[in-house]
Amino acid sequence: MLETEGYRKGSEMRRKLLGDAYADRTNNTTYKDPVMRKFIDVATETVFGALWTRPGLDLKTRTLICVVSDAATARTPELGIHLRMARRQGWTEDELVEVLLHLSGYVGVPLIREALLTAKEVFAEMRTEH
Numbered sequence: 001m002l003e004t005e006g007y008r009k010g011s012e013m014r015r016k017l018l019g020d021a022y023a024d025r026t027n028n029t030t031y032k033d034p035v036m037r038k039f040i041d042v043a044t045e046t047v048f049g050a051l052w053t054r055p056g057l058d059l060k061t062r063t064l065i066c067v068v069s070d071a072a073t074a075r076t077p078e079l080g081i082h083l084r085m086a087r088r089q090g091w092t093e094d095e096l097v098e099v100l101l102h103l104s105g106y107v108g109v110p111l112i113r114e115a116l117l118t119a120k121e122v123f124a125e126m127r128t129e130h
Helices: 005-018 020-028 034-051 059-072 076-088 093-107 109-129
Strands: none
Touching: 005 020, 005 034, 005 059, 005 076, 059 076, 059 093, 059 109, 076 093, 076 109, 093 109
């Protein structure tokens, strides 16, 4: 893919949100596959480069929106990614757990149980990275 300004901005934002180590790891595993490389190239330019760089909301708020959306729609793999981003933007484990618990009254206990299991895994993994 040609490196457009949107792609460059998106690549910088993706690394800022996920951290260099995680971005490098997924680039060398999940996104090494040619099909998935096409996906991350498009997502880098359109999602990270266009949406995440818009004015109007700070990154901390944007990450929480993603966590809530993922948990409410049972997007477990994405939830793991966005929980990581949310922690990197300053949300504490306790705050994120409370957000998920609050959602149980609106989207259902089974969905939130799965979300909390994902959170437990992501938080444990992130603790070992430091």
